[in-house]
Amino acid sequence: MTPQRITLVTLGVNNLERAKNFYSALGWTPAPSEAGSIVFYQLNGLVLGLFGLKELAKDQDRPAAELGTGAMTLALNMPDRKAVDTAYQRGLDAGAAPIKAPHEVFWGGYSGYYADLDGHVWEIAHNPYWPLNEDGSLTLPDHA
The missing domain is CATH 3.10.180.10 (2,3-Dihydroxybiphenyl 1,2-Dioxygenase, domain 1)
Structure with a gap:
């Protein structure tokens, strides 16, 4: 296996x-x-x-x-919407190309997208249904 x-x-x-x-x-x-x-x-x-x-x-x-760069997205989940906005802006300030500014999304979260300098797409998101662990890692809840 x-x-x-x-x-x-x-x-x-x-x-x-x-x-x-x-x-x-x-x-x-x-x-x-x-x-x-x-x-x-x-x-x-x-x-x-x-x-x-x-x-x-x-x-x-x-x-x-x-x-x-493939058809994929790398995601960085954040603890709240303010952290999403801060991380998204930091990416743009570092030279990332904006794709979609952070906004409320249909599933109840908040996210935005940018591409790094080589076109790798990053989603910066807050998912209120997936709380982050203390160290920032993510463990899917049983009801995911």
């Missing part, structure tokens, strides 16, 4: 230093053991990696043009 978990998410980036500067502007600190073509960030129970797009393509034995 394959375990039901994700341990590492790797984003392919066009310019590693520029991407690292973007995430630093969000207040994120890279792990001290970064290697030349990849930067790691320790998150709650998993790791985010930034990997040079050409190097990532080579690692996958694929042309870089085939990688794209």
